[in-house]
Amino acid sequence: MNRNNHRFLTMDNDMDTSNNNTITKKYESQLNEINETLNIISRGVQALNFDAKYIRDEFLQQLEQANETEKQLNFIQTSIEETNVQLQAQGIDLSILQEMQNVLTNTIEAHRNVSYDGTLIWKISNVQEKIGIFVNRVKKHILKSIRM
Amino acid sequence: MCARLYFLGDGNARKTHMSLFFVLMRGRNDPILSFPFQYKVTFCLYDQSGSGKHIIDSFRSDTKSNSFQRPTTEMNIASGIPKFAPISVVEQSNSPYIRDDTMFIKIMVDFANISQKVLPFAIVINPGLPTGIQQRLIQNEIQKQEQQK
Numbered sequence: 001m002n003r004n005n006h007r008f009l010t011m012d013n014d015m016d017t018s019n020n021n022t023i024t025k026k027y028e029s030q031l032n033e034i035n036e037t038l039n040i041i042s043r044g045v046q047a048l049n050f051d052a053k054y055i056r057d058e059f060l061q062q063l064e065q066a067n068e069t070e071k072q073l074n075f076i077q078t079s080i081e082e083t084n085v086q087l088q089a090q091g092i093d094l095s096i097l098q099e100m101q102n103v104l105t106n107t108i109e110a111h112r113n114v115s116y117d118g119t120l121i122w123k124i125s126n127v128q129e130k131i132g133i134f135v136n137r138v139k140k141h142i143l144k145s146i147r148m
Numbered sequence: 149m150c151a152r153l154y155f156l157g158d159g160n161a162r163k164t165h166m167s168l169f170f171v172l173m174r175g176r177n178d179p180i181l182s183f184p185f186q187y188k189v190t191f192c193l194y195d196q197s198g199s200g201k202h203i204i205d206s207f208r209s210d211t212k213s214n215s216f217q218r219p220t221t222e223m224n225i226a227s228g229i230p231k232f233a234p235i236s237v238v239e240q241s242n243s244p245y246i247r248d249d250t251m252f253i254k255i256m257v258d259f260a261n262i263s264q265k266v267l268p269f270a271i272v273i274n275p276g277l278p279t280g281i282q283q284r285l286i287q288n289e290i291q292k293q294e295q296q297k
Contacts, residue, residue, distance in 0.1 A: 082168075086266075118259055119256045119257070120254070120255045121254050122254070123250060124250065124251045125254070126249055126250075127246050131155045145242055
């Protein structure tokens with residue numbers, strides 16, 4: 001009876017050892033997989049770190065460019081304002097020149113129609129235009145000189 | 149002196165007649181000129197079609213009017229003929245008084261007191277002739293008309 005019991009015990013021990021080996025192998029395998037995964041994650045994190053650094057550098061560069069662009073925009077805006085002021089001044093100058101030209105034209109026209117003997121032939125050209133102007137201005141007269 | 153034309157009329161003649169006025173202006177020779185101004189002024193709007201239908205009108209200066217005294221400002225008050233010519237004569241298309249968008253008006257101060265009968269001759273005399281020749285032709289016309297009497 002004891003002999004039999006001992007045999008059974010031995011058999012049980014053999015079985016336990018075998019199971020332990022299987023479990024150990026299984027854990028080892030899982031551990032390896034975990035290690036492998038950790039390695040992959042580690043490499044991924046490293047890559048992400050590189051990417052983050054690259055993005056940060058890129059961002060700083062873009063920020064610098066944006067600042068530079070903003071400065072240039074301010075410069076362009078100032079230039080546009082200066083150009084507008086110059087254009088307005090030129091417009092005023094042009095109006096003055098136009099007015100001077102009108103005065104000169106009228107003066108020349110008046111001198112064309114000058115007589116010194118009391119008789120004047122007054123040649124009025126561009127009649128339609130002048131009538132139109134006078135209608136618009138409600139100022140319906142023109143002046144010419146006869147000088148003695 | 150200067151002439152002032154209102155194409156579309158002035159005062160009572162507004163929108164019906166062209167008004168033509170005469171204005172005495174202040175001049176540098178005023179101290180040695182005689183005032184008031186006492187001459188007849190004649191206006192003539194030339195008919196350019198060749199049919200000779202010139203519009204001629206004249207007025208005699210009113211020596212009592214301020215318009216004809218020695219100017220104290222740059223210009224005296226204008227005086228002349230408010231109803232010189234109906235606007236219709238220049239507004240009509242193909243008006244004989246406007247050719248090539250141009251019209252001619254003669255303004256003549258009559259220093260020689262030309263009679264009313266000789267005036268039509270004097271006013272349309274060839275303006276290209278020298279003034280002396282024009283005056284001689286006018287004198288010839290005066291003599292001719294006196295002989296016809």
